[in-house]
Amino acid sequence: MSVPSLTLASPLKGTGYQMICKVLGHLLLILSCVQLAATAVAVIFREPVFWVFLGCAFFTLCCGYLLKYKGRNAHQIKNRQLFLLTTLSWLSLCLFSALPLYLLVPGCTLTDAVFETVSAVTTTGSTVFSGLDTMPKAVLFWRAVLNWMGGIGIIVMAIAILPALKIGGMRLFKTENSDTSDKILPRSSSLSAAIGLVYLFLTVLTGSSYYLAGMAGFDALTHAMTTVATGGFANYDASFGVYKDKPLVLWLSSLFMLLAALPFVLFVSWFKGDRHAIWRDPQVRVFLLLVFSCALVLTCYQVWHNQRGWFEAATHSVFNVVSVITTCGYASEDYTLWGNMAIMLFFYLTFAGACSGSTSGGLKIFRIQLCALLLFKQLKLLVHPKAVWHPTYGGRRIDDQLLGNVLSFCFVYFATIGFIAMMLAFSELDLVTAVTGAATAVANVGPGLGNIIGPAGNFSSLPDAAKWWLSLGMLLGRLEIMTLLILFTPAYWRY
């Protein structure tokens, strides 16, 4: 009697397994289209690398079609198999996207190619490449478009998959279309489509604004993609430092990074006519307040401590604060030179992250809020031990189970950063590089602190082992850790 249920529920058996093939096949087909787009870019700029992209596109197409064929009879998937599906989706995307970089970029080892691709797809934006200024445009486009694909992938995952899996308190953001059910994917597709449109619209808006503000056409396109994805890949070694003399670009970029770090569901509500949805959201209010206060403190600090002008100080403070807290990771200059207070602030902001349901990574504001909520609840209980208090968040009641979700996520988040940092220290990185490297990887921010991986630095000089650990950290962070971690528990595979 127990055998059929055993077969049905296993992550590797039944229709769910076929569904995994089908989804992966679809993903690869999309990826091959993107590779064709990169081919087109190469052709437009008359770069000989277009052959490589064309070949990769063909290879990806074949693999994608094969997988799609294998999953042709699939029609539904179990909740539990979503963990495997999500992890495999990101992994296969990374592997197939690493191929062109490995073949194209001179001196790019396999480690470098995988690191750069994982960094791109997870929208981390840490780079091991230098000499970006003279790199073929098709490669730059490829990095940017991977950022962009990663960005939309994250939002869809956060909206359609994670709430059903009850990971890290994401249940809080369950929409009507994402109720617990075995048919999540089709049901949430209309919302995903709407969000895809918003994402596209925001990208076009960002690109046009950049172009009008004086950015070159190609740079406007690629930077728009990496801004909206809060990916942070730039076309120059100096990142956004090349626009130091164009404050308008920096301010526009700050604005669009902020927008990309808000919950995209709220934009959909906005377009549907609910103009106040954004301001009603408790997460958005605290997030904006946090950005504002950090930027204000840093501006004052720079004016008084570093004797800078108010406008210049404000421009760079806002830009870099927004860039780090939205986990975008652009840098307009080396902010670690501003002073110890600034370094400490950026250190904290690296962990924070922005709003849930956006393209940003990190711990996310709502989790910090819920931790604070728990603390207030505990303080209340200490004073009035018999008091009963049912806290709410954005109108939803917070029960103990949800708090448990959130807190165990916080614990595993910091434990993961701690573990990766320990592994980095084993590779003989110093304390600051190891800790901030692990944090910037798991939070998908991009730059770390210190001389090596700071905003003026680069990940290229790190030992290979460190690059692999950082790649793992980026993937873990992107998959909200639990999704990947659970695959390593025996219970997941048992029946």
Next chain:
Amino acid sequence: MSVPSLTLASPLKGTGYQMICKVLGHLLLILSCVQLAATAVAVIFREPVFWVFLGCAFFTLCCGYLLKYKGRNAHQIKNRQLFLLTTLSWLSLCLFSALPLYLLVPGCTLTDAVFETVSAVTTTGSTVFSGLDTMPKAVLFWRAVLNWMGGIGIIVMAIAILPALKIGGMRLFKTENSDTSDKILPRSSSLSAAIGLVYLFLTVLTGSSYYLAGMAGFDALTHAMTTVATGGFANYDASFGVYKDKPLVLWLSSLFMLLAALPFVLFVSWFKGDRHAIWRDPQVRVFLLLVFSCALVLTCYQVWHNQRGWFEAATHSVFNVVSVITTCGYASEDYTLWGNMAIMLFFYLTFAGACSGSTSGGLKIFRIQLCALLLFKQLKLLVHPKAVWHPTYGGRRIDDQLLGNVLSFCFVYFATIGFIAMMLAFSELDLVTAVTGAATAVANVGPGLGNIIGPAGNFSSLPDAAKWWLSLGMLLGRLEIMTLLILFTPAYWRY
């Protein structure tokens, strides 16, 4: 009708207020006896400073008697007033103990005196004094005895007061004598007396062992007091580095630090005949395992990475690992020179702390265990969403409320360290000094990392503001944060 209850429950009114005076009075009377002991030490070593100690003892005696007189009619205290009582006890102990240092030590500012005393009484053991080797013996005795008093104070607080207050999951260690009731102090006094005896016995044992291992008599006495209190004050600038050539001393010290970091209640059980109580305790097992594995890793690392001999490597690895994890804070050499991996490990161990109910500080092992427990519970729930699982810890069922207690404590612990670190960065300390300084203060360890406050360094060169913030951090850590924090909530004072 509401007026009488309002009067009775206020922390500043009623019999509870008198009880606070009475307890503080008793404390000061004890302190004046200790000051008399320091006078005796000064007389024995023919040091002219004995006048100062005698004067201070007289002053403390007067204040103590005055307070005791004010509280002569007190007979009981409300739970809620215990927060105030606990905080005031530590504060008054610090203030009255700072006086001799301020008057005695040349060049000692008020800030330095307060820092050193807070560091002593909270058993942190960070020092702002240099030239310890030539300091009057009475001053060294005074520092050590403050450590020692702080140590017993912590255990009594952890056993008699904190469980009743439900702070940070300490409820888990409620004994039969510490049931929720308005009469905690008298009921738990027999257990406290037993623990005091164990503490005294352990101190005598440690001192005799030190003496037999070749330490000078005075050093054996003071070091025994600071070992058992896991306080970490040494009589030499080089800390236990002066015993580098006496491995027996280092091994003995490691053993006694370990013993002092075990729950003292278990020793009482042991003396009462339950010889297996210590090994049955889940906290103790994990703690010893952690110490063993860290020491093993560091020993191997030193042998292979630094080409040291096995015995020498093991001696120093065990000693310094035990010293940091038990939050004692002695150093046998500058372990930050061992390499990046060692630095990272000591960085983590700074936060950990040892067993609850011991003299050690930090997060404590049982909280880490409960966090891990929550994580396993969550992973189980992710795989089997409808599963019901009631985790236990040491035979006691862990309910959601207790987990909430523990997790909110973890949150507030790291938030406090983060806040203090930010304030230290405001005083222009660098990232590593600020973060490890805050951690070592709140965890009551002693040494930090980096060039300034590392195991080879000293807190004397820090700016005054940093010293005050660190003093606050030490007090917060010792009072399990919540006890002090709650006094800043309006609800506590409202009725």
